Amino acid sequence: MNFFKRAWLNLTAKKGRSILLILVTSAIMLFVLAGLLIRNAADTATNNAKQSVGATVTLSANREAAFKKMRSSTSTSKTSRPKLTTSPVKLSDAAKIAKLNNVASCTATVSTSANATGFDAISTSGSSDSNGGGMKGMGGSTTSSGDIAISGVTSTSATSAFENSSSKITKGRGITTADEGTNNVVIESELAKEDSLKVGDSIKLKATTGTKKTYTLKVVGIYKASSSTSTQQGPGATDPANSVYTSYTFANTVKGAKYKNTADSVTFNVSDPAKVSSVKTAGKALINTSKYSLTTDDSSYQTVKASMANVKSFADKIVWLVAIAGTIILALIVILMIRERRYEIGVLLSLGEARWKIVAQFFTEMVMVLIVSIAIAGAGGKFVGNQLGQQLVSQQTTTATTTSSTSTQQGPGGSGAPGSSGTGSVSAQKQAELDINVSVMDLVELGGFGLAIMFLSIMLASGGILRLQPKKVLID
Amino acid sequence: MLKANDIGYWYDRQENSLFEHVNLEFKSGHSYAIVGQSGSGKTTFLSLLAGLDKPRAGQIELNGEPINQLGLTNYRKSHVAIVFQSYNLFTYMSPLNNLLTAMAVTSSSHKGDKKFAMDMLQTLGITDEQMTKNVQKLSGGQQQRVAIARTMVCDAKLVVADEPTGNLDEENTQYVIEQFQKIAHEQHKCVIIVTHEPDVAAACDYAYRLAKHEFTLEA
Structure with missing residues (x-):
């Protein structure tokens, strides 16, 4: 060598x-x-x-099928105005999907609204007056008409706004699964400032539907929504500062007794984004697809x-x-x-x-x-x-x-x-x-x-x- | 020891051959000079004996075995040591490393023996200081001595030299002539030198002249 x-x-x-x-x-x-x-x-x-980016599968009412049903009823009944009827998601159905492989966690969302009682909601030029303002949106719910938008959730930290940090808890704490069955609420910092509210205070909300009962809620946290979120609204929407988070059970109570153990939508977090399609397919087999639909969102992962x-x-x-x-x-x-x-x-x-x-x-x-x-x-x-x-x-x-x-x-x-x-x-x-x-x-x-x-x-x-x-x- | 059997060589056409039907024998313990005019084919003949090229006709035998059968690379490695006019040393090495490399490549019996190589260099007048310097820093005469030392540390029984004194002055020429005679007579090797110089040819035991495509033994 x-x-x-x-x-x-x-x-x-x-x-x-x-x-x-x-x-x-x-x-x-x-x-x-x-x-x-x-x-x-x-x-x-x-x-x-x-x-970390993750992907989600959301179980919600099948609006497409509901529209079809509405149109068919229009053709048969000329006397009354057609009405879009959607079925809230039963939590028992959601539980079946939550047991599927690759489903890491799930969070239920219930949206509704109520009127502020004893405090003032934020009024903007784009929204209607504080009493009975035209609240829309809230994840697709059509039942609300109050000036305070209630977002009933399983946990605030599982919502996309908090996950991507467009909203942050500044005082107190967020809503957790431990808040189920309670009247605890997390309010926006601008609303808190305007009404001099702080953690530990109580506020009253009056339901706009059914018995129109007034509920007393305890402020357990204050969150700050980013300016980008605050400005994303169109004409007819209430000010984002009027949005509050409660547990989904409270939101269901406000909506009415028939909404017990239901949700507007349930979002399932899929541990491996590549498995989103298989979770969706397996999930569809467990639900009545004429009533409910499963939609996927892995856009972040795909991006x-x-x-x-x-x-x-x-x-x-x-x-x-x-x-x-x-x-x-x-x-x-x-x-x-x-x-x-x-x-x-x-x-x-x-x-x-x-x-x-x-x-x-x-x-x-x-x-x-x-x-x-x-x-x-x-x-x-x-x-x-x-x-x-x-x-x-x-x-x-x-x-x-x-x-x-x-x-x-x-x-x-x-x-x-x-x-x-x-x-x-x-x-x-x-x-x-x-x-x-x-x-x-x-x-x-x-x-x-x-x-x-x-x-x-x-x-x-x-x-x-x-x-x-x-x-x-x-x-x- | 080495026998040229009816060998011939030409470049393009046989009619223009440098030589043909050459039958010569070279023995151990003797020195041979090959002289002749420039372009007569002396160096080509030497390259055939050294296994650097193959004859167009005939064959060369080493101890009765055709060198083609030995394989030219193996033949050069084990049986031949070559000295060139332009020394052809490894220019990036010292004289000592030149010798050690040659010993390693040819698998000499003294392979790796640094002292043996140093003694050989000393015998040829290379000082300890010069031994470890880059070989290019030595004079032409000293470089040729290193080249000769390289042939002496290898086990090859055949030493061929092409104009080894061509670049040397009179004193160094005389020294080199003496060394080749020692290699032949003291180390009992066969030395074949191609030369133009009458002094070198006269010092050898035999001298062959290549002229008009034929070799003739000179008196």
């Missing part, structure tokens, strides 16, 4: 050439590593998105996934382009090196050295250069990868945001109710950040690429060695 020693002697004797080789190889390795890092980071981001797929695809292109260009560049360098060292090769051949050992000497020299280059690339790869990766991500996020904003714009009459705004893109942007770090595995992968590049370039150049005749070099 004398070729190892020869390779080492050659590299150390010709320092200038060795440094140039190291610089060229380092540049190639740096870009290959940057590509690998971005690719791996995109993979990790996509996997993280699976874990991140698409964004990361683009980044990964670009990173793959970088890796392959640099690898191919690097192979060609190094092959040319080795070819030139072989031409320069043909006398040395001739002497080795005249001494009876096997040609493969001469090729092995060149390969060993390049591997020694590669080891130093990988160390240099390892030191600089994180920086280059970060710069390149964040540039790519910012481009991808801009595209994703544009797409999301188009799909989440609300039209006139849209709800100002909490949690109703489409803010999936916010979480998507959060997840679409690359965490670029150089690990040992990255360096091993880079080493593999480097070896392949070196092997190919030496093979491309070794034709010169294999064809070389010692007589022609040394005597002719």
Whole structure:
């Protein structure tokens, strides 16, 4: 194995050439590593998105079927005005779906409204007067007409508004499952300020339907809705500051006795977004699809996934382009090196050295250069990868945001109710950040690429060695 | 030891052959000079003996075995040591590493024996300081001594030299001639030297002249 020693002697004797080789190889390795890092980071981001962005399946009334039913009744009954009748979701049905595989948790939502009694609701120019204002929206409910929008939930932290931080608890606490059966309420900070309400105070709400009973609620928390949520309302909607959160049981009580153990909708959180379709299919088998519908929402995951797929695809292109260009560049360098060292090769051949050992000497020299280059690339790869990766991500996020904003714009009459705004893109942007770090595995992968590049370039150049005749070099 | 059996060589056409039907025998413990005009084919003949090329006709035998059967690479590795006019040393190595490398490549019986290589260099007038310097920092004469030392540390029984004194002054020429005679007579090797110089040819035991495509033994 004398070729190892020869390779080492050659590299150390010709320092200038060795440094140039190291610089060229380092540049190639740096870009290959940057590509690998971005690719791996995109993979990790996509996997993280699976874990944290999540996806949901929502069980709610089948409005399409209800409309069909309404139209058919219109054709048969000309005397009375047709009425859209939807069935509230039975919690017993929801419980069956909650037991399916991949369903991590579920949250029920009941929307209704009531009139403020003993305190003033926030009045805006877009909304009607405080008594019997035209409240609409609230997740599709059509039963409300009060000035306070009540969002009955299982837990505030499970609602999209709180999940994506467009609403935050500033004082006290949010609604939890422990609040089931209680009259606890979480109110908006502007409403609290306007009426000098604080945690521990009581407010009164008067139902707008049925017995029109007045309920006393205890303020257990105050939340702050972001300005973007506050401004997302159309004409006819009550001010978002008039939105309060209670447990879904209280909202059902306000709606009436027949709504006990029901919900407007139940949202199931699916642990693996890739399984959304299978959960939906399995769920449909458990419900009466003429009454209820199951809709899926994995837009956040899809946004991140698409964004990361683009980044990964670009990173793959970088890796392959640099690898191919690097192979060609190094092959040319080795070819030139072989031409320069043909006398040395001739002497080795005249001494009876096997040609493969001469090729092995060149390969060993390049591997020694590669080891130093990988160390240099390892030191600089994180920086280059970060710069390149964040540039790519910012481009991808801009595209994703544009797409999301188009799909989440609300039209006139849209709800100002909490949690109703489409803010999936916010979480998507959060997840679409690359965490670029150089690990040992990255360096091993880079080493593999480097070896392949070196092997190919030496093979491309070794034709010169294999064809070389010692007589022609040394005597002719 | 080495026998040229009816060998011939030509480049493009046989009619323009450099030589044909050459039958010569070279024995261990003797030195041979091959002289002749430039372009007569002396060096080509030497390259055939060294296993750097193959004859177009006939065959070369080493101890009765055709060198083609041994394999030219193996033949060069185990049986031949070559000295060139332009030294052809490894320019990125020291004289000592040149010798150690040659010993390793040819699997010499002294492979890895640093002291043996140093003694050989010392014998040929290379100082301890010069031994570890880059070989290119030595004079032409010193480099040729290193090249000769390289042939001496290897086990090859056949030493071929192509114009080994072509780049040397008179004093170094005389020194190199003496060394080749020692290799032949003291190490009992077969030394074949291609030369233009009458002094070198005169110092050898036999001298063949290549002229008009034929070899003739000179008196």
